[in-house]
Amino acid sequence: MSKNLRMQGGDFTSPGGYFVTICTKRMRPVFGTVVNGHMHLNDAGNVADAFWREIPEHFPHVIVDEHVVMPDHVHGLLHIPTASKAHSPTACRGGMEAFGKPVPGSSPTVIRSYKSAVSRALGQKFWHPRFYEVRARDERAIANIRRYIRENPAN
Known part of the structure; x- marks a missing residue:
């Protein structure tokens, strides 16, 4: 049985902040190096960073907050400020994803698209197949997540 890394039964289209x-794969350093507590992106890292910033161009309802591209991972805080179209009566299970049925506007769909675009641009598949996602409970949690992301290169 595989371990699910996201909150079970969560609705990842509802308004709120999502720490991703x-x-x-195998934590391979693809995007650059950390030197003296500062991240130095290589060409692949610049692509990953640019594509993260472009998420709202492809998903206009998503707001990109704090993020950092590290040598072997990306941390980001995304906001879905209002209920997406996935909450329409025709949406799959009220905005909840099912195997083979991605929900438009959900955070898993956004992340899948991001990973695919970066892989295509770089001509290789290097991502771990899953990702970690935590729903921010309140403004205090969002502030803590932002600080964690900003301080990640130094840690």
Whole structure:
């Protein structure tokens, strides 16, 4: 039985903040190096960073907050400020994803698209197949997540 890394039964289209961590396979350093507590992106890292910033161009309802591209993973905070179209009566199970039925506008769909775009641009598949996602409970949690992301290269 495989371990699910996201909250069971969660609705990942509902309004709120989502802290996402996406790792490379076998934690292979693909995106650059950390030197003296500062991340130095290589060409692949610049692509990963640029594509993260472009998420709202492809998913206009998503707001990109704090993020950092590290050598072997990406941390990001995404906000879905209002209920997406996935909450329409025709949406799959009220906005909840089912195997083979991605929900438009859900955070898993956004992350899948991001990973696919970066892989296509770099001409290789290097992502771990899953990702970690935590729903921010309140403004205090969001502030803590932002600080964690900003301080990640130094740690």
